[in-house]
Amino acid sequence: MEAADAASLAVHTQDLAKRYGKTVALSGLTMSVRRAEVFGFLGPNGAGKTTAVKLLVGLARSSAGQAWVLGAPVGDLKTRRRLGYLPELFRYQGWMKASEVLSLHCELAGLPRAGWKAEIASALATVGLSERGDDRVEGFSKGMQQRLGLGVALLGRPELVLLDEPTSALDPVGRHDVREIIRQLKDRGTAVFLNSHLLSEVEQVCDRLAVVDRGRVIATGTMSQILGQDGAVRVRVTGLPPAGRAALRAYGNLEDEGQWLTFRGLSQERVPELVSEIVNQGGRVYAVEPRHETLEDRFLQLLKEQDG
Amino acid sequence: MHVLTMARLTILEASRRKLLLALALLTLVVIVLTSWGFSRLPTMNGVTPAEVRVAASQLTILVAFMFSGVLALGATLVAAPSIASDIESGIALAILPRPIRRSEVLIGKWLGLAVLIALYAALSGVLEMVGIWWATAYLPPSPAVAITFVGAEGIVLMTLALLLSTRLAPMTGGVIALVLFFVGWIGGIALTIGQTFQNSTIINIGVGSRLLIPTDGLWHGAIFYLEPSDFLAAAQAAGRVRAGNPFFADSPLPLPYLVWIAAWILIVLVLANWSFARRDL
Numbered sequence A: 001m002e003a004a005d006a007a008s009l010a011v012h013t014q015d016l017a018k019r020y021g022k023t024v025a026l027s028g029l030t031m032s033v034r035r036a037e038v039f040g041f042l043g044p045n046g047a048g049k050t051t052a053v054k055l056l057v058g059l060a061r062s063s064a065g066q067a068w069v070l071g072a073p074v075g076d077l078k079t080r081r082r083l084g085y086l087p088e089l090f091r092y093q094g095w096m097k098a099s100e101v102l103s104l105h106c107e108l109a110g111l112p113r114a115g116w117k118a119e120i121a122s123a124l125a126t127v128g129l130s131e132r133g134d135d136r137v138e139g140f141s142k143g144m145q146q147r148l149g150l151g152v153a154l155l156g157r158p159e160l161v162l163l164d165e166p167t168s169a170l171d172p173v174g175r176h177d178v179r180e181i182i183r184q185l186k187d188r189g190t191a192v193f194l195n196s197h198l199l200s201e202v203e204q205v206c207d208r209l210a211v212v213d214r215g216r217v218i219a220t221g222t223m224s225q226i227l228g229q230d231g232a233v234r235v236r237v238t239g240l241p242p243a244g245r246a247a248l249r250a251y252g253n254l255e256d257e258g259q260w261l262t263f264r265g266l267s268q269e270r271v272p273e274l275v276s277e278i279v280n281q282g283g284r285v286y287a288v289e290p291r292h293e294t295l296e297d298r299f300l301q302l303l304k305e306q307d308g
Numbered sequence B: 001m002h003v004l005t006m007a008r009l010t011i012l013e014a015s016r017r018k019l020l021l022a023l024a025l026l027t028l029v030v031i032v033l034t035s036w037g038f039s040r041l042p043t044m045n046g047v048t049p050a051e052v053r054v055a056a057s058q059l060t061i062l063v064a065f066m067f068s069g070v071l072a073l074g075a076t077l078v079a080a081p082s083i084a085s086d087i088e089s090g091i092a093l094a095i096l097p098r099p100i101r102r103s104e105v106l107i108g109k110w111l112g113l114a115v116l117i118a119l120y121a122a123l124s125g126v127l128e129m130v131g132i133w134w135a136t137a138y139l140p141p142s143p144a145v146a147i148t149f150v151g152a153e154g155i156v157l158m159t160l161a162l163l164l165s166t167r168l169a170p171m172t173g174g175v176i177a178l179v180l181f182f183v184g185w186i187g188g189i190a191l192t193i194g195q196t197f198q199n200s201t202i203i204n205i206g207v208g209s210r211l212l213i214p215t216d217g218l219w220h221g222a223i224f225y226l227e228p229s230d231f232l233a234a235a236q237a238a239g240r241v242r243a244g245n246p247f248f249a250d251s252p253l254p255l256p257y258l259v260w261i262a263a264w265i266l267i268v269l270v271l272a273n274w275s276f277a278r279r280d281l
């Protein structure tokens, strides 16, 4: 893809790589994030998620490859006005009040001074800190700091918001709030790049995602593309002879837990056929539970395939 | 624009963290105590006004030395964490993705610290001089120039600590800057000894250290303007006896050396900029 095409995208990277000495933090990352889409960047600890975001916001310099953010090469000063970023591990100046942190960022972002007050009030309200605006940040819990960080990332209606593990310090209510905020961002046309190792989080809010492991993308696409069409089915059976069990392997990847048999990669149309085969083999069926594969299953499977 | 924002932030932080208040109170106590000490000089038994003048001039240099030490230590302690602790705590992660250049952050911090140092040197210097004058009616020949040089010493050391702060942990950078400060001081003593005994190797070492770490050079510049002319003439007549005395200077700083110090600050700032710009966070 050429730079010109990158203009219509929120993020585009081409073979982006980063090494720290001998550690390969990111190798050959190629991906695109569209405007106004919520993009999940999912991977286990140490996969290179934080590294990727740091490259995108210009905190670290790539070892190879190219990247564009909102159509401009990474690091472009003017483009940074239109970015919001919540770092993973950070602290704000403890000696400042929450509202002062926000106004500092309004100033650095180059927002017109007349709008600061409203901007700050709305950011505090969005992240549920309206009551704490005049409190010093040093007294904030980690979760409150993370809320404040999210508020900072939302200042000035950015076109792209990069969130690095935004819920790592939050309680369930906070997690729910963050999901709501992400949905609102999407509704007003903001692209969101969400780094996370939490599958449920990604599953609930993301339009598309990339699964990363050890610095490379191992799968990318919409949720259903990544999950695949094939589901799984769990069947509770008794009285099935071992030979019968063996014969059932033809119906898919069989996971044998005694009474419970799980068949993976089995299309729903073949479920009745499977049941009559079990009965033919002498089995007595108590329950049949069709199961859609969860992102967690798929994720673990993808990681396993990588190792294999 | 952003340079001023960062400078303002640096000064605000020093004041919010009670650094300014603590320094102001301690300095006031020191000035009151030393002025009281000076005021005892003329009351001593059988002392002549000339003797009071000599004693006061010597003590003034010692007090200036103490202030230059406070300023050097203080400047190092404040500058060594300035970039490093922002990186450690992650404050830098939040600020640098904004439309601000890393150079603006660095120069802004430098400017804020330089203003603090200059203000401290000026206020404490003027108050101390007033105290001494009140106590003994003695005033050194060029107090303003001397105070300027002491302040510049602080700025030189602060700039060095700031450079180290772009790469090293606060403690490491601070310790290195202070060690260099003391090495420079010893280098200055070596220089005067080498000059007295005309040993070119020692002279070269001394000159090298004055060029690399100009704090001791500035200190000697300050001393010169605190020495009354009659005292200076007598000391010069004494010759070798004065060799290696770190509280004596027999000549003003040459103009090329002053230019070098300005260039030194600029070079170190450029290096700091280059080092910070290249650092992965």
Ligand SMILES: Nc1ncnc2c1ncn2[C@@H]1O[C@H](COP(=O)(O)OP(=O)(O)O)[C@@H](O)[C@H]1O
Pocket: A020, A023, A024, A025, A026, A043, A044, A045, A046, A047, A048, A049, A050, A051, A052, B280, B281
């Ligand atoms: N500053 C750094 N210096 C050395 N290695 C690093 C640095 N930052 C990250 N790494 C390494 O790069 C890899 C990816 O790290 P990271 O991007 O933080 O992963 P994630 O955010 O997915 O958990 C890890 O192996 C990590 O140890």
Ligand SMILES: [Mg+2]
Pocket: A046, A049, A050, A051, A088, A165
């Ligand atoms: Mg991370």
